[in-house]
Amino acid sequence: MSDDNSTVVIDAGERDRLGHPLDYRELNRRIRKTLSEGQERIVLMNVMGQRYIASATGGTRMRIEIHGTPGNDLGAFLNGGTLEVFGNAQDVTANTMNGGRIVVHGNSGDITGLAARGGTLLVKGNSGYRVGIHIKEFEGVGPSLVIGGFVNDYVGEYMAGGTIFVMGLGCTSSPVGLNVGAGMHGGRILVRGGLDEHQLGPGACLAELDEKDAAVVEGLMSQYEAAFAATIDRSVPVLKVMPLDSRPFRGHYDSTTI
Amino acid sequence: MYEYEPRTASLRGPEAPHGFSERSYLVDIPDRHKPRHGSCGIAGCMNIDGSLISGSRIEKMITTMSERENGLGSGFVAYGLFPDFADEYCMQFLFENEESQALTEETLSEWVYMIKDEKVPTFPQSGMSPPFPLVWRYFVRPKTGTEAYVRTGLSEEDYMVRLVMSVNDSVPGSYCVSSGKDMAVFKGSGYAREIAKFYDISRYKGCMWLSHSRFPTNSPGWWAGSHPISILDWSVCHNGEITSYGVNRKLVEMAGYKCNLLTDSEVVTYLWDLMVRRHRLPVTAAAFAMAPWYYRDIERLPEDERRLANQLRITYKEAFLNGPFSILVGRSDPVTMIALADRKKLRPLVMGESDDGNSVYAASEECAIKSVQYDARIWATRAGNPAVVKVGEGIVRRGTESPFLGAI
Numbered sequence: 092m093s094d095d096n097s098t099v100v101i102d103a104g105e106r107d108r109l110g111h112p113l114d115y116r117e118l119n120r121r122i123r124k125t126l127s128e129g130q131e132r133i134v135l136m137n138v139m140g141q142r143y144i145a146s147a148t149g150g151t152r153m154r155i156e157i158h159g160t161p162g163n164d165l166g167a168f169l170n171g172g173t174l175e176v177f178g179n180a181q182d183v184t185a186n187t188m189n190g191g192r193i194v195v196h197g198n199s200g201d202i203t204g205l206a207a208r209g210g211t212l213l214v215k216g217n218s219g220y221r222v223g224i225h226i227k228e229f230e231g232v233g234p235s236l237v238i239g240g241f242v243n244d245y246v247g248e249y250m251a252g253g254t255i256f257v258m259g260l261g262c263t264s265s266p267v268g269l270n271v272g273a274g275m276h277g278g279r280i281l282v283r284g285g286l287d288e289h290q291l292g293p294g295a296c297l298a299e300l301d302e303k304d305a306a307v308v309e310g311l312m313s314q315y316e317a318a319f320a321a322t323i324d325r326s327v328p329v330l331k332v333m334p335l336d337s338r339p340f341r342g343h344y345d346s347t348t349i
Numbered sequence: 350m351y352e353y354e355p356r357t358a359s360l361r362g363p364e365a366p367h368g369f370s371e372r373s374y375l376v377d378i379p380d381r382h383k384p385r386h387g388s389c390g391i392a393g394c395m396n397i398d399g400s401l402i403s404g405s406r407i408e409k410m411i412t413t414m415s416e417r418e419n420g421l422g423s424g425f426v427a428y429g430l431f432p433d434f435a436d437e438y439c440m441q442f443l444f445e446n447e448e449s450q451a452l453t454e455e456t457l458s459e460w461v462y463m464i465k466d467e468k469v470p471t472f473p474q475s476g477m478s479p480p481f482p483l484v485w486r487y488f489v490r491p492k493t494g495t496e497a498y499v500r501t502g503l504s505e506e507d508y509m510v511r512l513v514m515s516v517n518d519s520v521p522g523s524y525c526v527s528s529g530k531d532m533a534v535f536k537g538s539g540y541a542r543e544i545a546k547f548y549d550i551s552r553y554k555g556c557m558w559l560s561h562s563r564f565p566t567n568s569p570g571w572w573a574g575s576h577p578i579s580i581l582d583w584s585v586c587h588n589g590e591i592t593s594y595g596v597n598r599k600l601v602e603m604a605g606y607k608c609n610l611l612t613d614s615e616v617v618t619y620l621w622d623l624m625v626r627r628h629r630l631p632v633t634a635a636a637f638a639m640a641p642w643y644y645r646d647i648e649r650l651p652e653d654e655r656r657l658a659n660q661l662r663i664t665y666k667e668a669f670l671n672g673p674f675s676i677l678v679g680r681s682d683p684v685t686m687i688a689l690a691d692r693k694k695l696r697p698l699v700m701g702e703s704d705d706g707n708s709v710y711a712a713s714e715e716c717a718i719k720s721v722q723y724d725a726r727i728w729a730t731r732a733g734n735p736a737v738v739k740v741g742e743g744i745v746r747r748g749t750e751s752p753f754l755g756a757i
Contacts, residue, residue, distance in 0.1 A: 139413060160716045
């Protein structure tokens, strides 16, 4: 099933009878139909802003290549398999991802990885504002969001678990913006290339890496290097942003706090 | 909560006011406008060397993002449109009927010399709901030689602003949608693809186009309330909500503007005119006043910038646009595009530039840019940080620089 002959190509650039671009619902219907027929390798050509591509799909052997510019909510609720984007991704990529892997050979937009619960996202370039807000983990299963370049303000806001790694490749100053980890109460934000106290949001603090963190950093760097054929300088220090408290709102709303 | 009482009767029932100035609210819109996603779309394109772009280009950009609209408003603005009448103010009107046109022309004849007038060709589309307005264009010159003009003590531009306000405020069924030189606004109630066909946008050529597709949330969808919203040569396409509308409105009303278009976006246009044309603020300073930094972040600026930032926050505190927004702003002389997102970047905005650097784009989504320029280099502006592009000069700011670069 995985040999090249079984790869299904879908041209998202074709026009409907009114001359409009292929609707996202039709595109996703074709993707699901192909998957339901047992074909797990799909190539999407000429994608131009179609939303929700491959949302809520899965299957460990599923592999979808996307050429062009996928629309918002790429891979929302993804359960497994791999999505690989040859180009930039727009906003809300990997929205509430449960599992699987999304690889973006370019930049991703704002709110990347919103509320993700599992899986891995690798972005070769930069991302925007509010990356990985409200991501969470449960019983040791959590998402890993890796951004090769920089991110802007509010990375990891309200984060409850999982890992965000901002590598700062090609950056001359801090690769994160302001309000890093604002209101976080779980998980870790790893920043390669430094950040200042004033960039931290309320409820977050800076820490050195422990052994477990160092292993995670090395693992994610290797994954990035393998995905994008890159080499990362290991001598640049990586800092960790972590929550000051796992229950920051204790007592704020409930006077009968335990 | 919705502010407006839902109406169960048909939108165009016998008891409803008859005419294009009728308004549709989100609560009582017919099925074809029922929201699927929400949020407006904005798109703009320009050529730095001033060469002309066909309207079909901007039509393709804005319709690529059709998920963002629900058919309750769309519009286009073109600059560099009337080289033969570049020194005349082009006033473009939506009229309810011949009577409102006659009343308007009566008012115009008191204020301005009529150089030329013409009907703007329109082509009603089958999906759109009638009645359709009469669209008319007048090339005018203010009667600046008269004693009446001298008595007003106004500059020529302020005189034109007062004329527009006076028509919109007092002539029933008549709305001036654009009043600048060498530019015009084409807008209405419908999907972007319908409005583009209604005006046959592809027949026009301009060196800069801005466009908007609307998803009205807290204000009604109707013809004159669609974007771009324009005064003089300013035009604004806005995606978002201005929650500080009441405060902003007070400021512009004190300066003589009248808010008649029933939408929060209107104040943004008047704020640009007030701060940059009348108060002569640099664009970066005006943008900072609209989307200021937090005080704790201002503290980290170098001293002269810190002083300027604090002064702007204090002097123009009523110009602070609170709430999520991304806007595209156009003006002429030289033709300029300003792209600005709010200070937390709660609405999308990306920029693009062609490989040769001559074409510059701005849009809510990258796909709108890539649909017309596949090789475009894409970048994102920072929160509250304006990108400024001028015909003849190029990219003045990319929206990633320090806040007052070029202003001090």
